[in-house]
Amino acid sequence: MTYIAKPKIVHGGLSRNGLGLTVRDYEGGMSTLCAGCGHDSVTAAIVQAFFELDIPPHRVAKMSGIGCSSKTPAYFLSASHGFNSVHGRMPSVATGAAAANRELHLLGVSGDGDSLSIGLGQFCHAVRRNLDMCYIIENNGVYGLTKGQFSASADVGSKAKKGEINQQPPIDAVQLAMALGGTFVARSFSGDKAQLIPLIKAAIKHEGFALVDVLSPCVTFNDHEDSTKSYAYTRQFFHRAVHLDYVPPADEIKAAYDEGEAMPIQLHDGSRIVLRKVSEDYNVQNRGAAIDYIRAHQRKGEIVTGLLYIDEGEPDMHGLNRTNSTPLTELPYERLCPGADALTALQQRFR
């Protein structure tokens, strides 16, 4: 089981990050999800990622929609700002928040129902806009909170707990984001902390929309035999295409990589990610080839994971708008108001 039980006692010898904070400072309230729910593991990975990145919690906004997954922002970063919006509409709220203050770190947590059914439109448009945020989908193939109906990510042939078999083709957030011009697209598994934490860190640091689609099994409604989103199935069929290490700005790349095997990519703030190809025939900077690769493995029933595509060269939403580099919320009113004389002058054409 990958459920991460949260010790409630603060140990004396906890390590501190660059801000002098311990991992406890990045935790949240007690989870009320079912014991063993994949979402709790993602929560733990988020806590670790923010702790390791030395980000002050109050500079983070946790955005979500509605669902078991969308409830999780209450269980991490309790010192951050939270916005539990309405079902499927978190991307728009995040867009507005980003427009107002481009310096706040935005973390979105959503579900497969929230992002791929009711919120599919908003999800797609956030990708298109290249909204600067880390967007995590906790993907379990069902609507957990409304008790186990199939979601749009359910695979053909996957069986529901009550026996019904899904016949409609799934919507794959990863392929969709790639097709829509997404600039950072990753997939992982809640049970693979070693892969997930560096991915989330890189996603937070990426300037633009960073999707992390995390297979996150629902133990209560979709973890049985013949489900393709169960722990057992995911463990058996997941396939690490690319391994990623995250290297903070000040650090040197210490690990030894063989020539040609490792590929460092510089992120906007000077930090780097180092990619090691687990599969020889994979190129994370070729959109078309990446989609083909994912498709080919999908046909074999395999789930390709890792950082699947990255493009650090595209401008984000503010770059496209040419917004003032100072957050709009910090501009003084005197700068925004054209004043009385301008009003008199501009009315000339109405006289």
Added chain:
Amino acid sequence: MSARAKSRINDFVIRLANVNGTGSASANTLLMKSIFRMGVPVTGKNFFPSNIQGLPTWYEIRVSGDGYLARSGDVDVMVAMNAQTYQKDLNRVTPGGVLIYDSTWPRDRQLARSDITILGVPFARMCNEHFSNARARILMKNMCYVGALAALLDIDMDVVRSLVEEMFASKTKLIPANMEAIELGANYAKEHFDCPLPLRVAPLDKTAGHIMIDGNTAAGLGCVYAGATVGAWYPITPSTTIMDGFKTYCERFRVDKDTGERDFFIIQAEDELASIGIVLGASWNGARAFTPTSGPGISLMSEFIGFGYFAELPAVIFDVQRVGPSTGMPTRTQQADMLAAAYASHGDTRHVVLFPSEPQECFELSVRAFDLADRLQTPVIVLLDLDIGMNDWMCPELDWDETYRPDRGKVLDADALEKTENFYRYLDVDGDAIPYRTYPGVHPKGAYFVRGSGHDKYGKYTEESKDYKEVVDRLNRKSQTAATLVPKPVIERSGQPTKTAIVSVGSCDYAIREAIDILAAKGIHMNYMRIKAFPFSPEVEAFLNEHERIYVAEQNRDAQLKHLLTIETDYPKERMESILHYSGLPMHCRSVLEVIAPEVAKGEAA
């Protein structure tokens, strides 16, 4: 000339029947503006189809030296340029009126009315002879009828010329051709008819200090002056020009000359669900944000509006009302979203709604809306309608008080938070039912969790009935606070003892004032109250209670304002009578008279 034509100076209606997509709009504006520049009060109303090219469109100009700027219901001068609607246009002319048509083609058999004057001008033939380019021939026909009307109605040619020069200031080489077309029409009229007509314009000095502007542009400008930085929208007639206005002035005043950096962010969203989400996200994060829309957008936004109400987030929403539902009459005006706006969303809600009546008020209430939204931490809906939003109205010049500073309401900044022991987002500290808020990222102590109905007064998650009730009951008290902060009604007393009054909102204003004057002249005296906001300020109910009979005039089928008064005041419903106008065209005073004094209405029509 018909013997029935009476001499009427500065008191008539011109209706121009055109085909859309033929460039008549600028000619019609030129005509109206010329009259305005002569100092004569005037208003222009555009009746247009939901179509880009080829369907009938009408433009109606009311000239009123007395300043009555609603539609009169009459058509005194018809310019029938659309063969498709010719018969209908002919029938529409008020007895004693004038019809001008294009006599390039014979229409004799259709010219069957002896009670009006019919004047034929060969617009197409003259333009075909003078202009070689096909598009110019079509466009110049419009200028040609402006010229004919200028001669017939005694409009000052110097004024027309200076307006043409302003119109084409950036394309001066177009000026001579346009003036030529105008003169063609004018000369033809002077040669063939007795100019001017008994219906004509005479200079006055009643437009000084006034402008002609549409409400949407004024509202968009209001957003600029209010300091809004984020605007989100999804295009929909008749609201689109609010964002056009905002964009125009932001591009003029808020782009850094050297770097090209912008101090604003306009987001054309994927739909209205996203527009309102963007506004709430931006407001939550400390920006002033707004979205313009129309009824269909309000329907889509409802879930989020309720969320904003409960989570106590400011938002400014402009609803430029049109006929609903869906398509069919989207380019017609109505006031039929009042109930939808007041109680938008599921659950117990009551929203702040403002009702501007003309463009200057659109500007003023646009700024006010942001102050109220911030002060009350709640969505504010500004209800315009197509008539105010898209038509050019004569209104007082907009002026600006340089001492104005936005009221951002109760926001704890970093210093305040530093000194605070504990910050509780939904606690009523001051007894006015308005809690304190923070902007994200400002200070570690300011963090809180925004969610829908599941929070207690401290901002903590709860599913306890008691905690929930405490919050909704406070929101109800906040609504009472809102009633004391919103703009008060405009009350006008007849000056005579009377127990009867008219109550109305928004763009009905001019029609009602005119009706009140007509009735007063017949010895029927009425007080008048124009409501400017919801929740109703205490003055609204007090005014109702002074009267034994109240006429509630509004532009919808279901008497929505009357319903709101019934729900929200204790004034007896049976003492209220409705005046309902819902044809999709702007209200005229006759619809008021027909209910209050049918005999007077008949007299007026004669």
